[in-house]
Amino acid sequence: MNPLNQDVLVLNSDYEPINICNMKRAIGLIYLGKVDVLHSDHMEIHSCSTTMISPSVVRLRYHIKRPYPRLRLSRRSIFARDNYTCQYCGARSHELTIDHVIPRRLGGRTDWENLVCCCRKCNIKKGDKSLQQIGFHLTHPPRRPKWVPFVSLTKYVDGQRNEAWRDYLPYAGGWGAGAD
Numbered sequence: 708m709n710p711l712n713q714d715v716l717v718l719n720s721d722y723e724p725i726n727i728c729n730m731k732r733a734i735g736l737i738y739l740g741k742v743d744v745l746h747s748d749h750m751e752i753h754s755c756s757t758t759m760i761s762p763s764v765v766r767l768r769y770h771i772k773r774p775y776p777r778l779r780l781s782r783r784s785i786f787a788r789d790n791y792t793c794q795y796c797g798a799r800s801h802e803l804t805i806d807h808v809i810p811r812r813l814g815g816r817t818d819w820e821n822l823v824c825c826c827r828k829c830n831i832k833k834g835d836k837s838l839q840q841i842g843f844h845l846t847h848p849p850r851r852p853k854w855v856p857f858v859s860l861t862k863y864v865d866g867q868r869n870e871a872w873r874d875y876l877p878y879a880g881g882w883g884a885g886a887d
Contacts, residue, residue: 711729711730711752712729713748713750713761713763714727714728714729715727715728715730715732715733715762715764715765716763716764716765716869716872716876717736717742717765717766717767718745718765718766718875719767719771719773720766720769720770720771721770722766722875724875724876725767725771730752730761730762733762733765734762736765737759737762737765740768741767741768741769742766742767743765743766743768744762744764744765745764745766746762746763746871747760747762747763748760748761748762748763749761763869763871763872764871764872764875778851778852780817780818780819780822782805785805785823785824786803786824788819788824788849788852789823789824789847789849791803792824792846793824793825794806794824794845794847795825795826795829795833795846796826796828796829797846798828798829800827802826802827803825803826803827804824804825804826804827804830805822805823805825806822806823806825806830807821807822808821808823808838808845809821810836811835813837819849819850819852820848820849820850820851821849823845823849829843
């Protein structure tokens with residue numbers, strides 16, 4: 708695997724995650740003296756004059772003020788919120804769609820509380836019927852995420868799988884579909 712294709716978690720000076728950048732950008736920030744490396748992946752990166760260990764997590768030396776992010780409603784955000792799992796049958800699949808819980812013909816809106824991740828099989832079976840008509844039940848009620856990461860929601864969910872990043876990514880119990 709080419710280390711230059713890896714993602715690097717960027718933390719503000721107070722250790723708050725603010726971005727995920729590519730390795731090339733992270734190396735530039737290191738050589739400009741703008742960041743400190745907190746974790747590395749133990750893979751060597753070679754240039755003509757030097758060798759370095761690829762960073763995984765870097766922290767800015769100076770604090771950057773950022774406006775609080777606003778999470779936009781999108782297919783990717785719905786998939787991430789529902790953890791890429793059908794909210795009717797619980798299946799995880801590469802062939803996922805978005806479904807209106809209350810169909811639009813029955814007055815259902817296109818918003819966080821009415822859209823769920825759905826597998827094609829369940830979506831075809833449900834069609835434009837209500838949950839009561841078809842006998843489906845939601846595994847988790849759809850909600851607008853209460854917590855919004857500075858990094859994109861999909862990258863945040865993927866980042867939860869990176870062991871070194873978990874210490875720096877706050878548990879987002881308020882944004883997932885299973886949140887209470």
